[in-house]
Amino acid sequence: MGKYKVPILLLCVFFNLHHNARTYSPLEREIEAKLKLLNKPAVKSIRSQDGDIIDCVNIYEQPAFDHPALKNHSIQRVPNFLLESQISRTGDGFNVSSDVYQTWQKSGSCPEETVPIRRIRKEDLLRAVSLARFGQKPPEVFVNSINPTNLNFSNLNANDGVVDLKNRSDALLVAYAFQFIGAQANINVWNPKVEKPEDFTTAQIWLKAANGPDNFESIEAGWTVNPKLYGDHNTRFFVYWTKDTYKSTGCFDLTCKGFVQTNKDIALGATLGPVSVPSHQQYEINVGIFRDNSGNWWLKVKNNIPVGYWPKELVSNLQSSASLVQWGGQVFSYEVKKTPHTGTQMGSGEEAYNKFGVACYMGGVRIKDNSQALKYPSFVSTHAIEPYCYSAFNDAPYGKDPVFYFGGAGRRPPHCP
Numbered sequence: 230m231g232k233y234k235v236p237i238l239l240l241c242v243f244f245n246l247h248h249n250a251r252t253y254s255p256l257e258r259e260i261e262a263k264l265k266l267l268n269k270p271a272v273k274s275i276r277s278q279d280g281d282i283i284d285c286v287n288i289y290e291q292p293a294f295d296h297p298a299l300k301n302h303s304i305q306r307v308p309n310f311l312l313e314s315q316i317s318r319t320g321d322g323f324n325v326s327s328d329v330y331q332t333w334q335k336s337g338s339c340p341e342e343t344v345p346i347r348r349i350r351k352e353d354l355l356r357a358v359s360l361a362r363f364g365q366k367p368p369e370v371f372v373n374s375i376n377p378t379n380l381n382f383s384n385l386n387a388n389d390g391v392v393d394l395k396n397r398s399d400a401l402l403v404a405y406a407f408q409f410i411g412a413q414a415n416i417n418v419w420n421p422k423v424e425k426p427e428d429f430t431t432a433q434i435w436l437k438a439a440n441g442p443d444n445f446e447s448i449e450a451g452w453t454v455n456p457k458l459y460g461d462h463n464t465r466f467f468v469y470w471t472k473d474t475y476k477s478t479g480c481f482d483l484t485c486k487g488f489v490q491t492n493k494d495i496a497l498g499a500t501l502g503p504v505s506v507p508s509h510q511q512y513e514i515n516v517g518i519f520r521d522n523s524g525n526w527w528l529k530v531k532n533n534i535p536v537g538y539w540p541k542e543l544v545s546n547l548q549s550s551a552s553l554v555q556w557g558g559q560v561f562s563y564e565v566k567k568t569p570h571t572g573t574q575m576g577s578g579e580e581a582y583n584k585f586g587v588a589c590y591m592g593g594v595r596i597k598d599n600s601q602a603l604k605y606p607s608f609v610s611t612h613a614i615e616p617y618c619y620s621a622f623n624d625a626p627y628g629k630d631p632v633f634y635f636g637g638a639g640r641r642p643p644h645c646p
């Protein structure tokens with residue numbers, strides 16, 4: 230037996246050298262290096278039914294700690310403030326369930342001291358516009374950039390909701406005129422159609438602050454259908470951050486260094502289910518983003534479950550407060566604001582005025598300001614940049630908790646040709 234050991238080992242070495250020499254182009258080497266940087270060593274890996282692989286990574290080895298600004302950051306394991314538990318389901322709980330889970334959770338769980346991270350594969354990188362922009366939203370560029378009369382980044386206000394963006398279409402509820410230190414909503418879960426491979430659609434919350442004269446910072450969470458990023462048409466739970474209007478910083482989920490995850494049961498970018506059924510059972514997920522006393526912004530779901538946080542080191546003005554909160558949907562497509570319009574849907578794919586059971590909604594909309602109370606915002610406005618394609622309607626009957634409806638089908642002639 231012993232005499233075979235050496236030849237086999239040599240054969241392996243020879244094969245590897247040969248293999249490397251033959252197949253590794255510069256691009257492939259770059260891809261391998263990027264994968265190695267993004268995918269941290271797993272203590273355990275879970276193969277999910279939806280095709281994802283979830284790696285349970287030691288909490289101290291997650292991507293965030295590669296960030297130069299987080300060199301001296303000591304991880305915060307729990308938020309240093311009391312979590313609120315006030316908000317319940319939307320619509321008096323009538324045919325509404327908050328029993329939303331993540332598909333991978335059916336196939337296993339991560340051990341203590343680890344966090345679940347969706348593994349990034351070579352094919353995911355190959356779908357990206359470029360390796361450098363993998364995991365990033367395209368930059369926001371304003372249609373009226375020569376004379377942005379309705380835009381002042383030093384003083385973000387309601388007008389930011391009506392700003393016309395290139396290749397993006399929004400339907401939003403906007404809260405302004407305050408310094409916000411938190412926001413939340415129950416987001417109705419759907420699986421809208423995404424028509425073009427580079428399109429994506431979101432239902433989400435944004436908290437924004439100015440960062441210099443021509444940039445804003447934003448931290449975001451919600452659900453998205455984004456085939457370019459995730460490789461399928463599933464509805465996925467996501468987070469995002471940027472400190473320069475999506476130009477170069479930030480990304481979705483843990484596809485770059487930044488967000489610090491603390492929860493071992495919830496994976497960012499993972500498939501959500503079940504989704505709502507028209508005129509029948511509605512599913513919603515409570516999502517909240519709250520600043521703690523040290524300036525970190527915590528993400529929590531299902532009222533009281535902390536997922537992790539955006540460390541204060543990532544942002545500048547957002548460290549103290551957000552000056553704008555937006556709830557609603559956004560479609561990114563090269564075929565918005567033109568004819569023929571993209572058929573990518575927003576929300577449930579139905580228009581806002583169809584209301585409960587048909588249109589997508591945000592219920593239990595709340596903000597927190599320096600009074601520390603969780604409350605419905607004093608000033609809100611609604612904005613839809615292409616109302617015949619994607620509409621916005623805030624249903625606020627006297628004495629009832631308002632529900633914000635939004636969405637649409639995209640192309641639907643004659644209204645949205």
Ligand SMILES: *[C@@H]1O[C@H](CO)[C@@H](O)[C@H](O)[C@H]1NC(C)=O
Nearest residue numbers: 296297298299300301302542
């Ligand atoms: C980390 O701490 C060292 C020593 O106190 C300091 O020199 C360095 O600037 C710090 N780095 C960051 C990114 O804060």
Ligand SMILES: *[C@@H]1O[C@H](CO)[C@@H](O)[C@H](O)[C@H]1NC(C)=O
Nearest residue numbers: 377378380381382383384385
């Ligand atoms: C933008 O807002 C800041 C602060 O409120 C103000 O000083 C500045 O003059 C404004 N700029 C424009 C172009 O309105």
Ligand SMILES: *[C@@H]1O[C@H](CO)[C@@H](O)[C@H](O)[C@H]1NC(C)=O
Nearest residue numbers: 323324507508509510511586
């Ligand atoms: C509530 O759900 C049940 C079962 O899915 C359905 O039969 C009923 O029509 C729904 N009611 C409303 C008002 O949506």
Ligand SMILES: *[C@@H]1O[C@H](CO)[C@@H](O)[C@H](O)[C@H]1NC(C)=O
Nearest residue numbers: 367368369370395396563564
């Ligand atoms: C918007 O889409 C067009 C193609 O229709 C593209 O040329 C342009 O670069 C895009 N702009 C931005 C800011 O993404």
